[in-house]
Amino acid sequence: MRDVMNAVLAVVVSAGAAIVVVEIVHWLLTRAGRKSELAADLARTAHKPFLAAVTIFAVQQAIRAAAGEFPGRGGVLHALVIAFIAAVAWLIAALLLVLEDAALSRWRTDVPDNLKRRRFKTQVVILRRVTVAAIVILTLGVVLMTFPGIRTLGASLLASAGVISVIAALAAQSTLGNVFAGLQLAFSDAVRVDDVVVVEGEWGRIEELTLTYVAVQVWDDRRLLLPTSYFTTKPFQNWTRTGSAVLGTAEIDVDWSTEVEPLRAELRAICEGTELWDGRVCVLQVTAAIDGKIRLRALVSAGDAPALWDLRCLVRERLVGYVWQHQRDTLPRVRADVLTTGTSAGTTVPRPAAPLPAAEPDAPGDARVFSGDHDGQARGAQFAGPEEPTVRR
Known part of the structure; x- marks a missing residue:
């Protein structure tokens, strides 16, 4: 009975001393966290796993040193070894997460021109998930190796590991395919966190990228x-993929008699009067002339996709309003010539149509997409293809 009391007292004292040491370290890290974000994150994240690991280790050593032989001693020590392995794995995972959070805090994505930052964030997020999964698998392996029977069995199963791995790969083919696809996405830059994408006819942004699935936040907050x-x-x-600036169009149909130049000037005034326009592209062109109507396409640019959507709606709204106020006679209409034969007084003679406005000899820059100004010429060069090779004689 005396040995049991001594063992219990040793365990209590060791656990208490371990808790005191951990709390002192936590207090020091908390004070240091007032000046260092890394220390503050370390104090928040690693406190519990560090407390568990130190306390379990202290109790284990106290039992080994102070407790004599008692029923179930081997089972208790084995359980403490397993708990200590799990606590150490928890602590390692917490420390790695703190380091990853520190790296992400230095590469924030809520800044302009964040292409490299989003790439780095995507890779860190994927590596975080791979790290946690690897730590869990290794921990389970180390825990299983503490059982003598499983340790002996592992040597005999080593010869058949190839067959087992093939069977497991066939059984989990879809899951493994998604895992390797996730790693490929993380390091190929095909898609990153916060990228704006169009998938399955839906427009949204990459909200989360894991090893098995990708969550796309659709524009109306669906997932x-x-x-x-x-x-x-x-x-x-x-x-x-290469930048957030994009181009977009707004189209309206009007009559053939529409004067295009005033609408082109109005489009320029609309773009220059809003902060949604990034100052790159503001072009109005006639892209179709069929069925008695012409189609005007306004091509504008914005710094990102949300701003582009609002800018397109604004341009369409203002152009429609301008046509209604200043060129109401040019609204789309259906024409028909009515001609009756005969010499009676009621003969109807078709009225000659008014001449269309003469086109300018050279269209201004606001009427060109792939030429006219420096930006248009650069855009045209991207789609012009290689130059013809020079043939030497």
Whole structure:
């Protein structure tokens, strides 16, 4: 009975001393966290796993040193060894997460021109998930190796590991495919966190990218969940792969008699009067002339996709209002010539149509997409293809 009391007292004292030491370290880190974000994050994240690891280790050593032989001693020590392995794995995972959070805090994505930052964030997020999964698997392996029977069995199963791995790969083919697809996405820059994409006819942003699925936040706050293999096997649109600036159009149909130049000047005034326009592209062109109507396409640019959507709606609204106020006679109409034969007084003679406005000899820059100004010429050069080779004689 005396040995049991001594063992219990040793365990209590060791656990108490471990808790005191951990709390002192936590207090020091908390004070240091007032000046260092890394220390503050370390104090928040690693406190519990550090407390568990130190306390379990202290109790284990106290039992080994102070407690004599008692029923179930081997089972208690084995359980403490397993708990200590789990606590150490928890602590390692917490420390790695703190380091990853520190790296992400230095590469924030809520800044302009964040292409490299989004790439880094995507890779860190994927590596975080791989790290946690690897720590869990290794911990389970180390725990199983503490059982003598499983340790002996592992040597005999080593010879058949190839067959087992093939069977497991066939059984989990879809899951493994998604895992490798997630790693491929993280390091191929095909898609990153916060990228604006169009998938399955839905426009949204990449909200979360894991090893098995990708969560797309649709513009109306719905969530579209897709397997990671979708982005490696099917085509999709990525609007922010090389930059967030994009182009967009707003189209209206008007009559053939419409004067285009006043509308072109109005489009320029609309773009220059709003902060949604980024100052790059503001072009109005006639893109179709069929069925008695002409189609005007306003091509504008914005710094990102949300601003572009609002700018397109604004341009369309203002152009429609301008046509209604200043060129109401040019609204789309259906024409018909009515001609009756005969010499009676009621003969109807078709009225000659008014001449269309003469086109200017050279269209201004606001009427060109791939020429006219420096930006248009640069855009045209991207789609012009290679130059013809010079043939030497």
